[in-house]
Amino acid sequence: MRLLALRLWNFRNIAQAQIDPHPSLNIIVGANAQGKTNLLEALYYLSTLRPLRPVREVDLIRWGSPEARLYARYTHNGLSDELHLRLHREGKRMLVLNEQPITRQSGFVGTLPVVCFTAQDLQVVRGEPADRRRFLDSELSLLSHRYLYSLSQYRRALEQRNNLLRAHLEGSATLESLPEWNVQLVKYGARLFQARRKFLDQLNESASEVHQSLTGGKESLSLVYQPGLPIAHCPLPTAPEKEEEWADAFTSALHQVEGEEIRRGTTLVGPHRDDFLILVGGVEARTFASQGQQRTCALSLRLSEVPLLESLRDEPPIVLLDDVFSDLDPHRRARLVAYLQPRTQTFITCTDLGFFEPAVLEQARLFRVHEGQVSTDG
Ligand SMILES: Nc1ncnc2c1ncn2[C@@H]1O[C@H](COP(=O)(O)OP(=O)(O)O)[C@@H](O)[C@H]1O
Numbered sequence: 001m002r003l004l005a006l007r008l009w010n011f012r013n014i015a016q017a018q019i020d021p022h023p024s025l026n027i028i029v030g031a032n033a034q035g036k037t038n039l040l041e042a043l044y045y046l047s048t049l050r051p052l053r054p055v056r057e058v059d060l061i062r063w064g065s066p067e068a069r070l071y072a073r074y075t076h077n078g079l080s081d082e083l084h085l086r087l088h089r090e091g092k093r094m095l096v097l098n099e100q101p102i103t104r105q106s107g108f109v110g111t112l113p114v115v116c117f118t119a120q121d122l123q124v125v126r127g128e129p130a131d132r133r134r135f136l137d138s139e140l141s142l143l144s145h146r147y148l149y150s151l152s153q154y155r156r157a158l159e160q161r162n163n164l165l166r167a168h169l170e171g172s173a174t175l176e177s178l179p180e181w182n183v184q185l186v187k188y189g190a191r192l193f194q195a196r197r198k199f200l201d202q203l204n205e206s207a208s209e210v211h212q213s214l215t216g217g218k219e220s221l222s223l224v225y226q227p228g229l230p231i232a233h234c235p236l237p238t239a240p241e242k243e244e245e246w247a248d249a250f251t252s253a254l255h256q257v258e259g260e261e262i263r264r265g266t267t268l269v270g271p272h273r274d275d276f277l278i279l280v281g282g283v284e285a286r287t288f289a290s291q292g293q294q295r296t297c298a299l300s301l302r303l304s305e306v307p308l309l310e311s312l313r314d315e316p317p318i319v320l321l322d323d324v325f326s327d328l329d330p331h332r333r334a335r336l337v338a339y340l341q342p343r344t345q346t347f348i349t350c351t352d353l354g355f356f357e358p359a360v361l362e363q364a365r366l367f368r369v370h371e372g373q374v375s376t377d378g
């Protein structure tokens with residue numbers, strides 16, 4: 001995957017810009033609030049059709065302009081693709097790939113794969129179990145339609161089951177239909193358990209490899225799945241690759257907590273209670289790691305998408321790194337660049353070129369961003 005050209009018109013604070021990127025390393029430099037992240041977001045949006053930050057799509061259009069337009073030309077398994085996107089304040093989004101209008105989003109997403117690291121990724125390491133579940137869900141949904149479907153079915157069953165338990169607690173319903181919802185919950189829940197466990201095994205391997213590279217072999221990263229089942233009383237699958245075993249474990253856990261669930265009016269076990277531990281050198285990163293170590297962990301997790309997507313699509317994705325350098329010492333910064341440079345086409349935003357070795361700067365293309373204007377030198 002290689003981006004050959006990117007153009008923006010009235011996207012965020014960028015009135016007009018033309019980017020002819022370097023095949024490997026691109027550095028976007030500027031002071032705060034000039035439009036660096038906006039530039040990355042243009043690429044991210046073309047790839048995923050989702051804003052990088054949680055805003056409405058019309059907020060991507062430059063204030064005072066009726067529409068925003070994006071254009072990208074890239075090679076994709078040796079073929080050259082051209083993508084046009086138009087966002088209008090009043091109208092619908094228009095997407096044209098190689099002169100063919102795209103009407104079904106599902107037929108498009110994934111054709112321009114990017115991997116994007118933002119400060120938000122730190123939440124996976126520092127945040128709550130819900131942050132880590134969100135990470136797992138978004139990674140797995142990227143890889144499997146079946147997962148995405150199972151997730152929405154599970155959420156539906158969980159909501160209905162919780163509604164029923166609550167209504168029963170308030171005296172407005174009987175538990176007659178509880179067994180039905182248990183069947184649904186276990187069916188889709190077992191799929192989620194199995195898929196998350198399998199994915200975490202893979203992630204454990206690929207993220208720890210990336211982590212080795214970023215730390216020069218000095219630190220080990222490992223991930224430990226913690227399924228939302230009361231482990232003390234409930235035998236976990238001996239063959240975790242089997243959905244049926246997860247279904248059995250889940251059924252038995254539901255059985256054990258049924259009385260308490262009825263008393264409390266909510267579902268106490270299941271994948272909605274999952275978590276995973278992130279260990280650095282055997283201790284929990286969330287509590288014991290330094291800021292730099294936490295950032296490195298978050299990076300290793302995100303960058304493990306690179307080999308994953310590469311094996312899926314036979315070529316590496318484009319990597320976007322937003323403000324990745326703060327908290328990283330010069331060794332880690334240099335190793336990060338050394339890891340990415342030969343593998344992928346990368347776009348890094350930063351406020352200070354002092355973060356880079358002179359030799360690296362010589363091999364990179366530099367884009368300066370000032371008040372929404374993008375200029376190139378070198
Ligand atoms: N739709 C928009 N129209 C015009 N300006 C915008 C729009 N959305 C955001 N901005 C402005 O873009 C500026 C730069 O944003 P950003 O790319 O996040 O800066 P940074 O260079 O620090 O990464 C912000 O100050 C914001 O006010």
Ligand SMILES: [Mg+2]
Nearest residue numbers: 036037038323
């Ligand atoms: Mg920014």
